[in-house]
Amino acid sequence: MAKQAASGNVRGSRTGRPIMALLDLLGRRWSLRILWELREEPLTSRALRTACDEASPTVLQARLTELREAGFVELGDGGGYGLTTLGRELCETFMPLHRFAERWRR
Amino acid sequence: MAKQAASGNVRGSRTGRPIMALLDLLGRRWSLRILWELREEPLTSRALRTACDEASPTVLQARLTELREAGFVELGDGGGYGLTTLGRELCETFMPLHRFAERWRR
């Protein structure tokens, strides 16, 4: 698998359109979900895994690394992952999605 | 590859938490991008492909099918894909992402 996410290798980041890089990063599996699960309080890697329906630690770890490099998530010195100030802003950006989803319901 | 997206097979859709199903659907590759590219005007499948950096038609077609089943995208009778009313609401939900991305810039 090599060392994915070696700073800046987000698809679309070369286009000079940050929105593309952001959409690509958030469009990877579990990215949105991770941000969502961390929206209220920091979680340990294990608790986060539980919250994410026992997703494989491989991807979670990869996503966490990417989200950390993007500056959205940080690892607290006492352990546990939490949102940065930037990450919290991002999270609030798509918080209305919750209400929309309830109305959608499919 | 079989016929993915046979109505309702979105990860998390069985949990009764529509937000999870939505996050899963939007967390698939090119989903967010497609909605984004359609935000202003309908595009033909070819134009959409061009807008999405020549992504492979296989995935685009798969995502379009999913997004259509979800009720966000529709195929106009004159050809060309466009957002439904619901899709337009969804798109506006994460429109503030644009401004955020510009501020982020990594």
Added chain:
DNA sequence: TCCGTTGCTACATTTATCGTAGCAGTACGC
């Protein structure tokens, strides 16, 4: 009829994700 477009598909290759197991490090109580 020929040309160019439409939406859409086949298929072999590459990449991402899954699932299970396990690592080293840091505390705890005993």
Added chain:
DNA sequence: GCGTACTGCTACGATAAATGTAGCAACGGA
């Protein structure tokens, strides 16, 4: 000391998804 139970994190084979190229049938003009 010793075991136990956490932490973040990784290896690796199996499986699923995405890529890239090519091409289909259908429709509409010239």
